[in-house]
Amino acid sequence: MISKTSYYSMFIFFTVFVQSSILKSEESRLKKPSKSNAVEASKSATTSKGLKRFRVGQKAPLIEGFAADGHACNIETNKGSFMLLTYWSLNDKNYAQNLQTVERIFKKYQDRTDFKVVSFWNEDWTEYMAEMNQRGKSFYSSRDWWKLKFILTDLSVKTAGGKDRIWSTDLKGAKAPTYILLDKEMRFLAIDIPSSQLEKTVDSHLNSKVKKKKTK
Numbered sequence: 001m002i003s004k005t006s007y008y009s010m011f012i013f014f015t016v017f018v019q020s021s022i023l024k025s026e027e028s029r030l031k032k033p034s035k036s037n038a039v040e041a042s043k044s045a046t047t048s049k050g051l052k053r054f055r056v057g058q059k060a061p062l063i064e065g066f067a068a069d070g071h072a073c074n075i076e077t078n079k080g081s082f083m084l085l086t087y088w089s090l091n092d093k094n095y096a097q098n099l100q101t102v103e104r105i106f107k108k109y110q111d112r113t114d115f116k117v118v119s120f121w122n123e124d125w126t127e128y129m130a131e132m133n134q135r136g137k138s139f140y141s142s143r144d145w146w147k148l149k150f151i152l153t154d155l156s157v158k159t160a161g162g163k164d165r166i167w168s169t170d171l172k173g174a175k176a177p178t179y180i181l182l183d184k185e186m187r188f189l190a191i192d193i194p195s196s197q198l199e200k201t202v203d204s205h206l207n208s209k210v211k212k213k214k215t216k
Contacts, residue, residue, distance in 0.1 A: 050170045051178070051192050060186045062165035065120050065148030068132050068140050073148055078116045080184050082206060086119045087150060089176035090127060098177050098195060105202055106145050114184065115206060120150035122171065181205060 054060075063085070064074040075083065086102055088095065102117060109115045121128045128149040132140040140147040155167040171178050179193040181202060193201050 054188055054191055056188050058188050060182055062163045065150050067148055075118050079186055081114045081116045083182040084117045085180040087171050087178040089122050092176040105199055117145040119147050122150050
């Protein structure tokens with residue numbers, strides 16, 4: 001006779017397997033540019049400068065990721081709030097320490113309704129879900145700190161007239177984490193922030209109005 005625990009384990013395995021298959025199918029679809037746009041896609045890939053093509057004050061491109069339930073989340077939903085974007089790799093030797101830094105920043109401003117954190121993991125679905133489950137539902141279900149699986153699309157997927165986005169090729173595999181700060185209108189405030197300057201950078205932008213009032 002199969003125990004309830006065994007049934008539950010089988011259910012979790014099946015759910016993760018199905019979601020993983022769906023997401024891989026979706027990412028594979030995105031990675032296949034049409035023949036009519038092959039030449040343009042090739043040019044775009046070779047002329048890309050990664051995050052350096054973006055400028056402070058520029059409107060951010062399409063930014064989205066998969067939530068733990070398998071649904072795609074577009075961060076446009078958070079428009080009206082400052083947003084700290086963090087891109088992680090579980091292979092980063094300082095991963096735990098860097099995650100703690102972001103958690104400290106999040107807690108410092110948790111009473112600010114106009115501040116959100118959106119984190120993306122660059123792992124495959126299985127590794128991403130293992131990390132989410134290990135840390136627990138209270139970790140990945142926070143409304144003010146989204147934890148998403150990064151949609152690993154390559155710049156070569158971009159078609160003529162298609163929306164730009166932050167692509168997997170913009171984030172060099174060995175370079176993790178990557179930090180970006182957006183303003184309330186989803187414009188870049190700071191791009192590729194060094195880890196050592198992250199908290200100071202966030203503080204300076206979120207407290208800028210306070211500083212101005214004091215100088216008057």
